[in-house]
Amino acid sequence: MNPIVREIAERAADLLRVPVARVEGVLAPPREESLGDYTIPCFAFAKELRRSPQEIAAELASALEELSSVERAEAAGPYVNITVDRPRLLAHILGQVLREGEGYGSSGEGRGKTIVIDYSSPNIARPFTIAHMRTTVLGHSLKRIYEHLGYRVVGVNHLGDWGTQFGALIAAYKRWGVRERVERENVYELFRLYVRFHEEAKQDPSLEEEGRAWFKRLEEGDPEARELWQWFVDLSWQVFQRYYEILGIEFEEVRGESAYRDRTGPLIQELLEKGIAKESRGAVIVPLEDSEDGKDDKEEPPLLLRKSDGTTLYATRDLAAAIYHYETYRFHKKLYVVDAGQSLHFKQLFKALEKMGYPWAKDLVHVAFGVVLFEEQRMSTRAGRVVFFEDVLNQAVERIRQIIEQAEKKTDLTEEEKERVAQDVGVGAIVYANLSRSRLQNIHFRWDEVLSFEGRSGPYLQYTHARLAGVLRKYGREIPQAPDCAALSQLQEVALAKKLEQFPSRVQSAAREYDPFLLSDYLYDLALATNKFYDSCRVLGEPSEVEGARIALVYAAKTVLKKGLELLGMKAPEKM
């Protein structure tokens, strides 16, 4: 909160004899910019003061008008609309951004705290699809946001490299696999084998049995099963790493489900001995029904730890992983960035850990998100109804190459730079598309939408940044550290500066709500304000007071835009 707003709130609170926080709670920007900078709706104070809101507003208006930082304060019915001393406000905002630079919007709230984020965590032996992008991009952005707030963040890639499905894959490979083809086509061939397995299993259910049997052999350490499995893992990881490199993602910990295979046995033993788990229908479960008064008409499904064939499940390994992560990192919080369809799983998991007496169970958060739909249906890897990430990326990059070539303005980019830019912007389009709606919304994947780079899109934000970079390049001198803000009197200048002021609180909201959308939404508004300013206010060649003030504004906007893009996991090219 800036000092001007604080002064206003304190004065008003003093006058009304209410806590400052009450005033700050209702103080907001007005409905329309032309009404002023801030407004205080006075309804909330009417009852206790036994006066009409209109009366209160009138009194506040005349009192606030006397503050030196207030330019104008007028009552509009029950509202007080306040216009502040703009040069002072802008000097405060610009001063802060110029002083803090890339550190603007950071804070010490995370000092000494560790956050573990489990994200991306793809299943091996399958190509990345556009559906995998949601967890990858969300988790990555959350990671950068928390880091900006001073947290130590451990990005965990909990690879899906264990489970019945690998029994199925081994069975499929044993039946139809060709080594050379797998080596050549990698995950795409493994994926084909997997799909074929499920298709043929529809006709011949004994295949499922065969798959389960292979998984059992795998869990028991059968050398042939292990060897094939390791081969699949190595091949897959090679491909995944390339994708992560393109996306600019690095993990602090890559530790698949298989890493916990030796912990699950003892864990199940312990739970049985403590009476937390029990045998039921041949399997081992943790009952979770909260039967306080014996009425279990709700009948919550239990958490399954071991199947009747003796093999473990996803949940067993997740349990072991949570304990491992707490022991290793003593986390402040652990976030699971996993689609909303798994809500029950996490509810069960957290409850089971609570039953086990771990106080940190309350620090586990399922950061749920909506699924990506294709042709109005959920993508299904098994059914083969998927869009591969690589295809989307290639098309996006190709589209951008064309746009660069067709640009009217002669581009001075070298061929190498063009490639770089095409990739950065292509990735940006995909990333932004995944962060451009609140996380619980499903996303309808449409080619024309992802390949549209106009309006609200990743490239729009990057383009805005590149324009500002262009102005700064041409200016070519030191940015004035104490610009004359009285020279910034245009509506668009004030609006842009006020937008810049919101950045820190938006970063915090995004962290608090575990939703980078809150940041991406803000960045679009910021880019819009920037373009409006750019369109109506010329910078270079203006009288020196104006030019100096405007270039400082340009610099501040570019700095925030760049930082914001980075927090979303996007590049901010200087030229494009």
Add this chain to the structure above:
RNA sequence: GCGCCCGUAGCUCAGUGGAUAGAGCGCUGGCCUCCGGAGCCAGAGGUCGCAGGUUCAAAUCCUGCCGGGCGUACCA
């Protein structure tokens, strides 16, 4: 059946108690002798799923219903 999520403009989505509900796409019409037109400006387009209730004030909170998605013990 039960649980969670969603329902706002033709389409995709913001807005979760405060003034006349906002964007993008699409549609109509404007703006480059001037810092990058991947841009800017203007216009048309909405009984905020329905019905009650709480409140000075409801798209927003509560209750019920309708429609859609997901989940609901041996997949991950």
